[in-house]
Amino acid sequence: MKKIEAIIRPSKLDDLYTELRTSGFSGITVTEVRGYGTQKGHKEKYRGTEHNLDFVHKVKVELVCPDNKIEEAIRIIIEKNKTGKVGDGKIFVVPVETAIRIRTEESGESIV
Amino acid sequence: MKKIEAIIRPSKLDDLYTELRTSGFSGITVTEVRGYGTQKGHKEKYRGTEHNLDFVHKVKVELVCPDNKIEEAIRIIIEKNKTGKVGDGKIFVVPVETAIRIRTEESGESIV
Amino acid sequence: MKKIEAIIRPSKLDDLYTELRTSGFSGITVTEVRGYGTQKGHKEKYRGTEHNLDFVHKVKVELVCPDNKIEEAIRIIIEKNKTGKVGDGKIFVVPVETAIRIRTEESGESIV
Amino acid sequence: MSHDVVNSVSNNLFTINNLWMMIATALVFIMHLGFATLEVGLTQSKNTVNILFKNSVIPAIGIITYSIIGFDLMYPGSDFAGKIFGFSGFGIGTNAMGLTAKYNQGYTYWTDFLFQGMFAATAATIVSGAVAERIKLSTFLVFSAIFVAIAYPITGMWKWGGGFLDTMGFYDFAGSTLVHSVGGWAALMGVIFLGPRLGKYKKNRINAIPGHSMPLAVIGVFLLWLGWFGFNGGSVLSADPAEVSLVLVTTSLAASAGAIGAMLTSWVILKTPDITMLLNGILAGLVGITAGADLMNPVEAIMIGFISGIIVVGSVLFFDKIKLDDPVGALSVHLVVGIFGTLAVGIFGEKAGINQLWIQFKGVLAVGVFISIFSSALWFILKKSMGLRVTEEEELDGLDIGEHGMEAYPDFEKAV
Amino acid sequence: MSHDVVNSVSNNLFTINNLWMMIATALVFIMHLGFATLEVGLTQSKNTVNILFKNSVIPAIGIITYSIIGFDLMYPGSDFAGKIFGFSGFGIGTNAMGLTAKYNQGYTYWTDFLFQGMFAATAATIVSGAVAERIKLSTFLVFSAIFVAIAYPITGMWKWGGGFLDTMGFYDFAGSTLVHSVGGWAALMGVIFLGPRLGKYKKNRINAIPGHSMPLAVIGVFLLWLGWFGFNGGSVLSADPAEVSLVLVTTSLAASAGAIGAMLTSWVILKTPDITMLLNGILAGLVGITAGADLMNPVEAIMIGFISGIIVVGSVLFFDKIKLDDPVGALSVHLVVGIFGTLAVGIFGEKAGINQLWIQFKGVLAVGVFISIFSSALWFILKKSMGLRVTEEEELDGLDIGEHGMEAYPDFEKAV
Amino acid sequence: MSHDVVNSVSNNLFTINNLWMMIATALVFIMHLGFATLEVGLTQSKNTVNILFKNSVIPAIGIITYSIIGFDLMYPGSDFAGKIFGFSGFGIGTNAMGLTAKYNQGYTYWTDFLFQGMFAATAATIVSGAVAERIKLSTFLVFSAIFVAIAYPITGMWKWGGGFLDTMGFYDFAGSTLVHSVGGWAALMGVIFLGPRLGKYKKNRINAIPGHSMPLAVIGVFLLWLGWFGFNGGSVLSADPAEVSLVLVTTSLAASAGAIGAMLTSWVILKTPDITMLLNGILAGLVGITAGADLMNPVEAIMIGFISGIIVVGSVLFFDKIKLDDPVGALSVHLVVGIFGTLAVGIFGEKAGINQLWIQFKGVLAVGVFISIFSSALWFILKKSMGLRVTEEEELDGLDIGEHGMEAYPDFEKAV
Ligand SMILES: Nc1ncnc2c1ncn2[C@@H]1O[C@H](COP(=O)(O)OP(=O)(O)O)[C@@H](O)[C@H]1O
Ligand SMILES: Nc1ncnc2c1ncn2[C@@H]1O[C@H](COP(=O)(O)OP(=O)(O)O)[C@@H](O)[C@H]1O
Ligand SMILES: Nc1ncnc2c1ncn2[C@@H]1O[C@H](COP(=O)(O)OP(=O)(O)O)[C@@H](O)[C@H]1O
Secondary structure, three states, rough: EEEEEEEHHHHHHHHOOOHHOOOOOEEEEEEEEEEEOOOOOOOOEEOOOOEEOOOEEEEEEEEEEEEEEEEEHHHHHHHHHOOOOOOOOEEEEEEEEEEEOOOOOOOOHHHH | EEEEEEEEEEHHHHHHHHHHHHHHOEEEEEEEEEEEEEOOOEEEEOOOOOEEEOOOEEEEEEEEEEEEHHHHHHHHHHHHOOOOOOOOEEEEEEEOEEEEEOOOEEEEEHHH | OOOEEEEEEEHHHHHHHHHHHHOOOOEEEEEEEEEEOOOOOEEEEEOOOEEOEEEEEEEEEEEEEEEEHHHHHHHHHHHOOOOOOOOOOEEEEEEOOOOEEEEEEEEEEEOO | HHHHHHHHHHHHHHHHHHHHHHHHHHHHHHHHHHHHHHHHHOOOOHHHHHHHHHHHHHHHHHHHHHHHHHHHHHHHHHOOHHHOOOOOOOOOOOOOOHEEEEEOOOHEEEHHHHHHHHHHHHHHHHHHOOOOOEOOOHHHHHHHHHHHHHHHHHHHHHOOOOHHHHHHHHOOOOHHHHHHHHHHHHHHHHHHHEEEEEOOOOEEEEOOOOOHHHHHHHHHHHHHHHHHHHHHHHOOOOOOOHHHHHHEEEHHHHHHHHHHHHHHHHHHHHOOOOOOHHHOOOOOHHHHOOOOOOOHHHHHHHHHHHHHHHHHHHHHHHHOOOOOOOOOOHHEEEEHHHHHHHHHHOOOOOOOOOOHHHHHHHHHHHHHHHHHHHHHHHHHHHHOOOEEEHHHHHHHHHHHHHHHHOOOOOOEOOOO | OOOOHHHHHHHHHHHHHHHHHHHHHHHHHHHHHHHHHHHOOOOOHHHHHHHHHHHHHHHHHHHHHHHHHHHHHHOHHHHHHOOOOOOOOOOOOOOOHHHOOOOHHHOHHHHHHHHHHHHHHHHHHHHHOOOOOOOOHHHHHHHHHHHHHHHHHHHHHHHHHOOHHHHHOOOOOOOOHHHHHHHHHHHHHHHHHOOOOOOOEEEEEEEEEEEOOOHHHHHHHHEEEEHHHHHHHHHOOOOHHHHHHHOOOOOOHHHHHHHHHHHHHHHHHOOOOHHHHHHHHHHHHHHHHOOOOOOOOHHHHHHHHHHHHHHHHHHHHHHHOOOOOOOOHHHHHHHHHHHHHHHHHHHHOOOOOOOHHHHHHHHHHHHHHHHHHHHHHHHHHHHHHHOEEEHHHHHHOOHHHHHHOOOOOOOOOOOO | OHHHHHHHHHHHHHHHHHHHHHEEEEEEHHHHHHHHHHHHHHHOOHHHHHHHHHHHHHHHHHHHHHHHHHHHHHHOOHHHHOOOOOOOOOOOOOOHHHHHOOOOOOOHHHHHHHHHHHHHHHHHHHHHHHOOOOHHHHHHHHHHHHHHHHHHHHHHHHHOOOOOOOOOOOOOOOOOHHHHHHHHHHHHHHHHHHOOOOEEEEEEEEEEOOOOHHHHHHHHHHHHHHHHHHHHHHOOOOHHHHHHHHHHHHHHHHHHHHHHHHHHHHHHHHOOOOHHEEEEEEEEHHHHOOOOOOOOOOOHHHHHHHHHHHHHHHHHHOOOHHHOOOOOHHHHHHHHHHHHHHHHHHHOOOOOOOOHHHHHHHHHHHHHHHHHHHHHHHHHHHHOOOEEEHHHHHHHHHHOOOOOOOOOOOOOOOOO
16 A cells, blocks of 8 residues: 655646546545745745745645555556646655554555 | 554544643644545535535644554544544554654654 | 655744755755644633644645655754754654656656 | 795705714714624634625615614604604605705704614624524524514614603613614523534633634724714714714724723733734723713713723623623623613713613613513524524534535635 | 805805715725725635736726826716717816806815716726736736726716717616726626636536635625715715715615525525625615616615616626626626616606616617727727737736736635 | 804804814724734734734824823914924813814814824824834833824924924925824834844845735725825815815825826836835825825826825835835835925925925924934833833744734634
8 A cells, every 4th residue: 555645736636636536546635735846936026025936836635545556546647737847746655554444443455 | 663644524633632642642743634535525606606526624633653652543543533424534654764853863763 | 765754943944945955955845734742832812711722833844855865854954943942843754665757757766 | 035045054054964964874884894894803714704694684684674664663753752662654755854854954864764774783783793603594684684673673762762761861872772782682692592602612611712814803893983983973963063073082082991991901811912802892982982972071981981991801701701602792892881881871971870870770671671582582483493503513614614605715725 | 244144055055065075985986995805805816916906006097097088078068968079178177166166066176076087997997807817917907097098988978978868868877887887898898808717617617716705805895885875875966965865775775685686596596695696786786776876766776676686696697607707797797787777767766667768778778889899999909919818827826926926915825 | 133144154164164074083093994904914914913903002092192191282272383392281171162163163172182183193003014023012002102192292283283383384284294204203213223023134135024915905005095085185174175175186196196106116127016016106195295285286296196106116125225124114105205295395386486395394304303313212211121122932923922822813824
């Protein structure tokens, strides 16, 4: 079981989620984050002074899934987020040891 | 050492935290997240159009703890969050290699 | 490849980021979080009643980097955040199995 | 020609007076925005749409029902002088005379209706704040409509419509009792019938449920103070320079003293300068002076305001102690200080005296008893029929989602 | 001496009238803040600076251009009676007579200019709402300046400046057509030329793009209602007690009935009490009564308001159906209900009659045709020259960053 | 009888005048809300409660102290004509004559007090903006109380109370110097004594600290513009149609031209249309015209406003250059443009002339010297006794938590 963490553009979230659902992924968790990377934020100016140069609004999508579905999930994420322009984001895969559904106290790959 | 990530209902946070403290856990980190899962968000409607169907406010609780306290932590989380209704949330356990307290530069299980 | 998660004071973010950049780290992801730990939040009072005792604004900095740069990253984080006062925060290191740049579909240590 | 001139002169005065009354009407109107913003400021963001909805539709309901029945109940005409009830028939309308000084030297029939109608709706708005964050929208709207249409005008008639309180010598210049306490009693009954918000008093502890926007609360209080220029100033019922300007001075001094009284009390007792207490203090000063705004000199106005500011802080703490949950402090500001202000007419100023104090007390009592019974009965019936309270889940998720299916601030992340 | 007295008496009346007109001017002024807050409330937070900027500079542009050319186009003097165009020369200024009742018994030349100037700017503000969240700032400012300076005064002259619509017997008391529809037609053309916001209609589905702050929207509507006291009340052009007070009553009753009409319609059709519909309903009631505010009795005012409230909800849904994207409902409120209100003069009240209805219809048509052509031409030229729309990236990131390089709420986390 | 009629006629005029002055008072009152919202809008969310608290209590403190001592210092009576100091004894109060045209044909004693009292408090509010986000609450309140009670009335007396500046021929219609610069000088001294906010100027770089809510800032500026109708319009001290309407026109034209001047300057120099500069431009236009609002024709008013709009942008940049940290631009708007406006009386309009310019200059100087010395001394004493600045930790965490133990927006996630 692994957790995929994808940092993506906020405007892509809707389509990504729809596609994941359609492909049978049962859930994701989404966090608002600020990204600092190759892509630079817009020059902001306030009363003559520049600031906030490097930061960009992003969302982090977390998706825990069984090992055998990782490939597919990554494929979908790339497909739905790739524009080829700087700032498309990153996917990180992290190992997960246990997953438990609180409601039923079940655990294991079957619950994600 | 492991990190527990629990996605829970915001209204349960207070009680969970109180119980964790009482049981000797020294700290947690909490993030506002949006959950997409079996539980569906309320139908929202704006000027006649539905939207935001699937998303629910959740909080993610992150708790790093020594291996021998994982069981207890999970038990407390289940106890304080289980209502039996869809949307109680998930617990994920992730391995942690190092933990450092910045203030003292100490590291290892003792600091969490 | 590993992910460093550092929970730090919001006011330290600017300096930390500048230093990381200068040292050749290409990107970070930042999340607003609330910390519950040894450091206690200010006593807040509303119409005569105290509340919100334990919670403190923090930011979580996530930095994925090749194994050989972990040391340096940790050093920089400690350097830029250590005040010696309670609440300086924690650094957690978590293993990462894969990292992919969506834009180019490259993967591996080279992309972070 | 001389006769024409005399006529024109008195027409001019009529035009001036009426002009002031129309402006006062506009000022009282803007109090509804003041109530709306104050109330949302002091409550949680998840109930904001709901509260705004109530406060936006209340003036509409108030004005419409007042045009159908309220005005006719409140000012049934001189036949009902000294009585406890009167009704002059449904609807509004007038003849040519109603548009001249023969109707009243201070205003036309239309101005009269609109000024009074704006007042009427404020009574329901007062209730709104106290029962916020848990009451069902539909039930509240029915309550408001009936309350504004029937209960408010009946007690209003007792004094301003020439009823028995008027005959008795009861004095309530602009409505410490007739408007503020009337709203306050209905709010008290509502709070009792509804119970506190979930989580407010758990495990014998009082949990603060902080309001979500202090700027909105401040906007509300300033607009209310502004509106009070018309509320009290318009209650002179003419533009008489001496009287109106005195009333504006006593009103502003009392508001100022209320601010300072509440600030000091909060700083000393609570150890922090709580802005919500400061705001309640300003309103307390305003409510406190309302019954006798035309009877006080500056020093008396300052004293009334200052005492009101102290009272309101104590009262807020007291209601929390006895577990009556009033998110915005409406009970303290409108009911408690409304009563104090009414009694203050017997303590300070031109009419001060034990006799007057006794009459004031009887007036407070009469209105209190009637409104309490009326509103309890109404709350009770509504509880049994439509239900008073939203479901627990709805309350937790917020009434905005539950009742309206929308959010007040969809673009912003919420903290828990 | 008797002569002096007569003089003083009539001077007094002049002073009173002028006072009311100045206050009405201040009330109309505050409508600009109402439009600004309503419009930002009903749009996304990422476009807030942009919208505020437009709405803050429009009154400035409006007043300045009106002082240079607009006032002279709109009130060219009696030589142009019955005409379709007139111009009395650039700039404003007057002689001693312009400051006495000889200019007009209701106001001085200066008051006249300022009252009319405040009106003028509202027409451009109406456009602003409909084209929000995608139009280029510079283009919009050029459009507004030309529109307020030229188009608005020309049609205004047709009726209020004594032009051919006036001669024809067309009636439009305070501007259901001359202000609201004029803004509405220009907005309609703008919406057509611009196209919808990205993502509003994708895959044949209508996607809601919720406004980001309901409190701001409510503040806006209440300020607009307040401003309407001056907009309609000031359109009496004197402080005449009978007429002004009637107008305020019909205005408030219509607003109230509009609220209730829209609330019920929304509740029944959409199954939720949508606060934005309630707010649009209040405005619809106000726009609907504007053409005949002085001709209606209370019942007629309530009927007009109520129907306006129903119409506006249907109209909002309709424009979404035909994919004309109007973020704030300006087309429905100002254009559709503006037309209805104008026609209502032929259906309800003192002037009702098939004849009048026909004249009203012709007036609506004449203004509609002229403004549509004028504004289409202007939008077209601007599209070809400066460009109408911001880039796709700018629209996604928000115009605040794109056009202004700043954020409206830099301290808060955004949800997506 | 004829005598009666003459009496009634002049009474009517008195009633009209007094009515306008009371309305102007209400308009000036609402400026306090304008200052409050503008100031919180242009500062960080973590200091919002603190700023709102200050701005809510300042009018209260201002009105109360003015009733005790300020009014008596500012208008000590004709015995002190041409003097630099006078005092007519503590407290306010009047006899029957004070309520008739014998006191003043424009207003009653009470109206006089309240109008002037509302003015007084604005001077302290101006200071508040410049010292925001770092000053201790208690210290600021003490400063304000003393400043409003003593310093403001003394310089006020020099001109409006008939003191030496008046005798000298100094002209300051509604207070470019007597109100705005007075606040501005005290603010300048405060900024110098306090030093900049942490992090504002680090490593020789100017760091922007953006204001947290542009809608609040816009609400503030519109309310201030509205209030200026009373501030300048009321300074006519009667409802005289010719004069008041001219003043309203020059005021609005100057505000509009200020907006456009600042917009263009910001667009050209800073390459972005900065909304905060636009807002400062509107205020600059208003402050600039204030000294000579009754002396200018439309073209002159536009020129003064336009120049003020340009000046204010340059001034904001200049103060940042020399590291005087003024979060809201109060120094630029009120002090710099206040001086320009005062001098403008010698450059434009009816009184223009080198002689008048010299007198204006002397007036600016006299007031500047006195207020600078007075306020420096006061800031110095307070620094030594109570301390001026909050602790570093408190400043970083925000004064809301530090001084008030509460948050302005507890429901929302903060971005750093
Ligand atoms: N080493 C890293 N660790 C954590 N997050 C990163 C790292 N590098 C990039 N990111 C995140 O990914 C986002 C996109 O990366 P960026 O370098 O801007 O563009 P691209 O992915 O196209 O190369 C950044 O905004 C940041 O949030
Ligand atoms: N595979 C997953 N990966 C990440 N987060 C998940 C996953 N499945 C569920 N979640 C999170 O857990 C929350 C609760 O899950 P849900 O399926 O709604 O109810 P339940 O936990 O009762 O089955 C979701 O809102 C989402 O935030
Ligand atoms: N066991 C833990 N798991 C997750 N987060 C923790 C843990 N302990 C502390 N934290 C986070 O680190 C922050 C700082 O810790 P704290 O104990 O207050 O101070 P210090 O790091 O100086 O000991 C906390 O606010 C919390 O967000």
